[in-house]
Amino acid sequence: MIHRRFVLLGIVGVVGLVLALTLTGLGENLTYYLYPTEAVEQRADFPDGNRFRLAGLVVSGSLIEGDDDMTFEVTDGGATVPVLLTNTAPSLFDENVPVLLVGAWFGDTFVADEALIRHDENYEIPEEGGAYPVE
Amino acid sequence: MTRVRVLFAMAGAAVAVGLWFAFTAPTDALQGEFSRIINIHVPSLWVAFLAFGVTALGSILWLIRKKPRWDRLASASAEIGVLFTAIGLFTGMVWGQAVWGRAWDWGDARLATTAVMFFVYLGYLALRRATPDQPARAQRSAVLGTIAFVQVPLVYFSVNLFRTLHQTQSIRPDGSTMPPEMLIAMLINVLTFTLLYVALMAARTEIAVVEEAAAPVASMAGEGISPPRLGEVEDV
């Protein structure tokens, strides 16, 4: 049967294409968000006002809360980016917490109007007393 | 029906144990009490994947063997899969609102592909509903049940293929990224939900057997017509 051969070769072809797809990094291409290092590297691609998403860890000791905004820094271990958040943050927002920010460059500062907590796959039991109390 | 009763009794007991573990296991440092949602969210979607896999298997076996039991297996599993996808999506939205600060995000590949999977299997159930004739229904839905499964691995691997807001798997070939107490609680609930799935499957397939038996008794062709008796009937 010719069809059977086509189906078998086709399945091999699909698997090959999917493998090629993972290797070429579809995920990197569909830029859902950038890490601070990438954001600094690709600064020229995102002129002021061009919105993108930035993911990183809130730097310990950098958080200053204003009346209706707050400033802090995010890092991915490489670059560190200063952030101005013009909106209220989710209840779990704190220093040392991984966050996802939606906004745009404004000079050297990333001005965000939305902050999300980006919990990763790592779970930890709190130290004595609980480091992150829930309101 | 006794087999189903036993299975439901076992599943009920298991759910009680699972709940106890879910509420006594330690919580995550960042998420606090919200991290307990994992004990419903992950098992639900695990059952959904399992159920759609069984649907695909039943569909392929039907196409090869043409035995009604494979069609019953495929359809029962798809119904339960849709139910648990809905539970998974709902608990995910609650969790997302609580932790991320946002219930839904179309830019996230895991969320988007899961929603697509949900709609594909809703389409599968709609197709079944729209096809009245039993063998035709089995044949058509078996074809769709086979094609539809193609995107289930896409949902599972979406967190690895794309950068997502959704976290990646906590259980990996090289071990787990969860403390053992939390992991055990979650795994017990995965087991519990699987047992619940088995019980629901047993019940649903038995109902399907009863439904098919209760279908109107097949009438014989030609029986519906009797010789005309125009002379016997007056005033027509």
Place this chain on the structure above:
Amino acid sequence: MSFWSQTMEIARVDMSLERRTGDVTRIVVPFAVIALLVFPLALGVDLSGISRIGPAVFWALGVLFGMQVALRQTASDSPERRDLYALLGVDPAAKFTGRTISGAVLTLGFFAALLVAMVVLYSPRLPEGWLAPTLLSAMLVAIGLTELGTLAGEVTAGLRSRTSLASLIVAPLAIPLIIGGSQTLESVAREATILPWILLLLATDLALAVAGVGLARPLEEASR
């Protein structure tokens, strides 16, 4: 050899039926262009917004109405015609392939008309060198969409609510095609490589071709 001669015969007759009935040129294309007009009306007078959403609207409408091309009336066989084809010894896989060829040509023509209408009505800001990648991705989307439409049309053949039911089945499964099509243009705009998106479209098209050819016989049985 009879596989390809049957395939080409099915495709040829489909095309001449389209020439005579005008299902696509007289119904789907005008309807899609009207839909294109609805967006600016609903958005109000924000003209910069219109030029920005142009490509996105093109892909959304292209896929939604492209489904209607694949599910057009002339490509759905009456039960009598199915019997005739069966007894002429038509290979169900050849019918699938022929339908896909004619449908893909028509869908590509529809995409071209919609693209011209979008460029004229929305005056979008298009990056340099956009045309070739867009046409390449449009061709791959047209093939995939037609494969999907042909499969769904066969699965729902003869059912009362055939068109809406087939659309319900096609729409979610067409997501990789929408992503691949729209992201190709995005990548050109960002000066990034379009290769992953072309690969995604190729993988989808090939997977659907495998499903269509491999499941052609069970589908042929299902339709009666």
Place this chain on the structure above:
Amino acid sequence: MAHETPPVAALATLNRTGVTLGNTRVLSDITFSVAPGEVVGVVGANGSGKTTLLRLIASLIAPDRGDGTVLGARLGTSEVFTIRRRIGLISHIPTTIPELTLEENLLHAVRLAGHETAKVADSLRAVGLEGSSDRKASDSSFGMKRRTEVARLLITKPSILLLDEAISGLDSDAHALIDALVDRTVGSGGAVIVVSHDPLQMEKASTVFGLAVGALTEMT
């Protein structure tokens, strides 16, 4: 395609075969065979399952009990795909694509069946359609569409010819055409099954069965 033709002389056999469509048991227990050169008639009332019987033998529906063979292929298996093109069926409504002309309809069928298209013109003349071959099927009469079907079967030369009320509603010329088709099929070692509610249409049949409540009885 390496399946052996069983050493039976019969072109079609049914062995305790049953068919259910939806909720209706149309055929319950049919045992029947037709040999080369034979013309078999089946008479039955409206709704007695005559069309279903022909569609079963044409391999267009699968039996749900019992078994049967047509031209050596077991019914309900993929074997039927290889022999289908040797089955000719004239159903009570002629099958044409309305937007195509009669000649295009014939050409389409002949090309799909893999036959010489050169014979199309002769065949149209043989059935008396040379004057209306470029008329659209939607504008053609019942008789014209029926003659187009006969023209097709003259080219495809089926080994087994199934006639479902084929003569009903035809003029005497068209009737003669169908008779000629039957004679040709039988003459070349094929078999014909004629199905009708009208016993008068069984004139060519050597054996006549009656079909009632799902079963066959020989009437002779």
